[in-house]
Amino acid sequence: MSDEPNKGLLSPLRRKLLMGMAALPAITMLPKASFAQAPATSAVNTTGLAVTDTEVTVGILHSATGTMAISETGSIEAEKLAIEQINAMGGVLGRKIKFIQEDGASDWPTFAEKAKKLLVNDKVAAIMGCWTSASRKAVLPVVEQYNGMLYYPTFYEGLEQSKNVIYTGQEATQQILAGLNWIAKEKGAKSFFFVGSDYIWPRTSNKIARKHVENVLKGKVVGEEYYPLGNTQFNSVINKIKLTKPDVIFTDVVGGSNVAFYKQLKAAGIDLSKQALLTISVTEDEIDGIGGENIAGAYACMKYFQSLDNPNNKTFVPAFKKMWGEKTVIGDVTQAAYLGPWLWKLTVEKAGSFDVDKIAAASPGVEFKGAPEGYVRIHENHHLWSKTRVGRAKLDGQFELIFETADLVEPDPFPKGYQ
Amino acid sequence: MTDNRFVNRSELIGILVLAVFLVVVLPLTLDVFRLNLVAKYLTYAFVALGLVICWGYGGILSLGQGVFFGLGGYCMAMFLKLEASSPENTKIQSTPGIPDFMDWNQITSLPYFWQPFHSLTFTIAAIILVPGIFALIIGTAMFKRRVGGTYFAIITQAVAAILTILIVGQQGYTGGINGMTDLRTLKGWDIRPDHAKVLLYFFEVGCLFVCIMIAQFIRHSKLGRILVAMREKEDRVRFSGYSVANFKIFAFCIAAVFAAIGGAMFALQVGFMSPSFVGIVPSIEMVIYTAVGGRLSILGAVYGTLLVNFAKTSLSETFPELWLFGLGGLFIAVVLAFPNGLAGIWGDYVQPRIDRLIPSRKPKPEGWTDSSVADGAPAE
Numbered sequence: 121m122s123d124e125p126n127k128g129l130l131s132p133l134r135r136k137l138l139m140g141m142a143a144l145p146a147i148t149m150l151p152k153a154s155f156a157q158a159p160a161t162s163a164v165n166t167t168g169l170a171v172t173d174t175e176v177t178v179g180i181l182h183s184a185t186g187t188m189a190i191s192e193t194g195s196i197e198a199e200k201l202a203i204e205q206i207n208a209m210g211g212v213l214g215r216k217i218k219f220i221q222e223d224g225a226s227d228w229p230t231f232a233e234k235a236k237k238l239l240v241n242d243k244v245a246a247i248m249g250c251w252t253s254a255s256r257k258a259v260l261p262v263v264e265q266y267n268g269m270l271y272y273p274t275f276y277e278g279l280e281q282s283k284n285v286i287y288t289g290q291e292a293t294q295q296i297l298a299g300l301n302w303i304a305k306e307k308g309a310k311s312f313f314f315v316g317s318d319y320i321w322p323r324t325s326n327k328i329a330r331k332h333v334e335n336v337l338k339g340k341v342v343g344e345e346y347y348p349l350g351n352t353q354f355n356s357v358i359n360k361i362k363l364t365k366p367d368v369i370f371t372d373v374v375g376g377s378n379v380a381f382y383k384q385l386k387a388a389g390i391d392l393s394k395q396a397l398l399t400i401s402v403t404e405d406e407i408d409g410i411g412g413e414n415i416a417g418a419y420a421c422m423k424y425f426q427s428l429d430n431p432n433n434k435t436f437v438p439a440f441k442k443m444w445g446e447k448t449v450i451g452d453v454t455q456a457a458y459l460g461p462w463l464w465k466l467t468v469e470k471a472g473s474f475d476v477d478k479i480a481a482a483s484p485g486v487e488f489k490g491a492p493e494g495y496v497r498i499h500e501n502h503h504l505w506s507k508t509r510v511g512r513a514k515l516d517g518q519f520e521l522i523f524e525t526a527d528l529v530e531p532d533p534f535p536k537g538y539q
Numbered sequence: 540m541t542d543n544r545f546v547n548r549s550e551l552i553g554i555l556v557l558a559v560f561l562v563v564v565l566p567l568t569l570d571v572f573r574l575n576l577v578a579k580y581l582t583y584a585f586v587a588l589g590l591v592i593c594w595g596y597g598g599i600l601s602l603g604q605g606v607f608f609g610l611g612g613y614c615m616a617m618f619l620k621l622e623a624s625s626p627e628n629t630k631i632q633s634t635p636g637i638p639d640f641m642d643w644n645q646i647t648s649l650p651y652f653w654q655p656f657h658s659l660t661f662t663i664a665a666i667i668l669v670p671g672i673f674a675l676i677i678g679t680a681m682f683k684r685r686v687g688g689t690y691f692a693i694i695t696q697a698v699a700a701i702l703t704i705l706i707v708g709q710q711g712y713t714g715g716i717n718g719m720t721d722l723r724t725l726k727g728w729d730i731r732p733d734h735a736k737v738l739l740y741f742f743e744v745g746c747l748f749v750c751i752m753i754a755q756f757i758r759h760s761k762l763g764r765i766l767v768a769m770r771e772k773e774d775r776v777r778f779s780g781y782s783v784a785n786f787k788i789f790a791f792c793i794a795a796v797f798a799a800i801g802g803a804m805f806a807l808q809v810g811f812m813s814p815s816f817v818g819i820v821p822s823i824e825m826v827i828y829t830a831v832g833g834r835l836s837i838l839g840a841v842y843g844t845l846l847v848n849f850a851k852t853s854l855s856e857t858f859p860e861l862w863l864f865g866l867g868g869l870f871i872a873v874v875l876a877f878p879n880g881l882a883g884i885w886g887d888y889v890q891p892r893i894d895r896l897i898p899s900r901k902p903k904p905e906g907w908t909d910s911s912v913a914d915g916a917p918a919e
């Protein structure tokens with residue numbers, strides 16, 4: 121491991137300055153009121169949340185242990201970075217953010233238990249957390265029952281909308297459709313082969329992709345296969361791919377299975393520079409495990425890549441590396457997790473209150489110009505307007521941006537004609 | 540061996556102490572959130588109790604108790620889920636009136652095997668019978684062929700793995716890896732508010748004591764002695780004319796039913812059920828509760844479950860990134876230093892002092908305090 125992060129820690133002033141600078145783009149959009157005298161606690165907190173005259177407590181709820189830790193660590197790091205930056209700028213309504221971190225331990229009931237603990241015992245003003253759909257489904261009844269506010273970072277299957285959740289990742293139609301359109305146009309693709317892990321997100325995503333391929337692109341799905349989470353034997357599906365010779369392999373295999381899948385693809389002689397492959401589940405984090413040489417040439421379709429060339433991202437990436445080490449990579453979900461505390465702060469300031477009901481009501485229309493992915497805005501349905509981008513994996517594990525939608529794509533968690 | 544009552548004096552005291560602890564002390568000292576956590580832990584105590592009979596006394600190590608916990612839990616969850624999926628609650632779905640996960644998986648009508656779970660009576664019967672019969676089938680298939688010991692343990696693990704894959708794979712019918720979430724009411728009675736949780740807690744403690752009494756009865760009956768004899772020297776029991784297989788099947792079925800009751804309680808208490816309780820890892824965890832409590836002690840199983848889960852919760856709250864090491868250390872320490880668990884500590888160090896203070900009327904009967912029983916190697 122590089123000694124860079126230690127050096128950073130030895131120089132707190134430099135680090136603080138850098139944090140502050142990374143947050144500069146966001147300053148432009150702050151309401152003037154936030155620099156004024158902090159309003160009285162009784163006025164901004166009428167429901168007994170953990171808000172004092174100087175501090176406000178939020179919860180961070182991800183898996184720090186277990187199989188999901190490898191994916192969720194990035195989210196934890198991004199949320200901590202955002203909180204530190206917000207505090208360096210003076211906090212929220214004049215109050216510093218204090219966080220309580222809980223470990224969901226890759227176990228869905230534990231997520232529910234800890235969410236309840238954060239809301240009932242610690243009275244946190246908001247929770248930044250969850251990653252897998254299963255953990256969100258477990259936590260959802262809890263945040264609804266105890267009226268909490270959850271900022272959920274992962275791209276997910278849609279079919280959900282809650283007053284108590286802000287979805288900072290993309291829902292399935294937002295993520296997939298533009299990517300399919302692009303590859304159909306660019307590669308003249310007509311036949312698709314779907315490979316996914318066997319749970320709700322890949323199944324729903326593939327359902328949407330199938331409808332789009334068949335009804336809109338007038339193409340054909342020549343195969344659709346699912347494997348259990350953690351599966352490492354993909355030989356049979358790779359044989360089928362070789363037999364059917366699809367124009368595009370469309371994959372939503374998740375987690376550690378990816379490593380086996382791409383290595384076996386390569387070993388079977390499928391060259392991703394010739395065979396088009398579009399994935400919606402591989403971010404820079406996964407490539408860390410897969411190895412750039414095994415996946416170079418594949419296309420990924422999501423909203424953020426670490427290599428994005430915009431001023432916000434150019435301050436965000438160094439700030440992240442400063443805090444967590446030069447070798448860390450930043451994937452789509454990590455960036456979405458970074459948006460959580462910021463969107464919450466902006467919403468609190470818009471509402472002028474920490475009350476969950478007021479935040480839920482004030483959320484639609486909240487915009488964040490400092491997002492590393494570029495400008496984002498919260499939709500009426502509590503999802504984000506965001507661009508869809510296609511990147512091509514390079515040998516060094518980074519993506520090269522190939523295509524992005526001209527405008528923000530509207531989130532549509534209950535898509536008509538795709539259900 | 541002369542005592543035919545199913546509870547002797549020291550055991551009665553132990554049960555009363557546990558009753559006071561669970562019924563009076565905990566509800567008075569804990570807030571509703573923590574009490575609900577205890578209720579969740581106690582659902583595992585049912586499993587641990589079953590393992591005391593099956594493993595501690597019968598010497599049958601089952602590493603697949605999560606299967607029965609899951610079956611009981613899923614039966615309960617299916618009933619609750621159907622009630623939560625009334626047409627009014629689910630009107631945004633393409634097919635209202637069926638559970639949400641079915642709608643997500645393009646299922647348009649309720650599958651036939653879900654239909655009977657509209658009835659609470661059927662559900663309660665199913666919670667007992669489905670795991671009971673399943674255990675009977677596995678038990679018959681294994682024990683009649685004289686499969687035992689480690690082979691049996693491995694097969695139970697395989698069953699746990701198979702059931703998990705089945706549940707995850709058939710997500711249209713089972714909710715897949717997400718499980719069944721957002722369970723709301725029991726016969727119109729909202730199970731989510733605090734007062735309902737407290738009531739459910741007391742109901743659960745009541746059920747637990749019924750199971751403890753059944754376990755006590757088995758242990759002190761002739762049946763219990765045959766189980767111990769079987770564990771110590773199976774062949775001699777067989778040559779004496781007993782059908783070893785039938786006794787084993789019985790012990791295994793009892794453990795399965797206890798686990799299922801725990802699972803059903805879990806679905807009520809926590810408000811959801813998922814395959815993460817069915818697999819190999821949770822099943823082994825349940826064996827650990829029993830081992831920490833002392834596998835020969837009925838009450839030890841309850842204390843062991845509470846202790847391990849308390850440690851798990853408090854360690855993970857205090858050290859969210861390091862807690863697993865702490866928990867691992869705790870297990871290693873218990874197994875190395877106190878192979879008979881909490882009950883062993885009690886029997887070796889505390890009980891003798893109490894006995895010296897209060898002279899007993901009768902010589903102490905056999906039980907977990909008896910080192911000749913405790914020193915056996917039941918897993919073999």
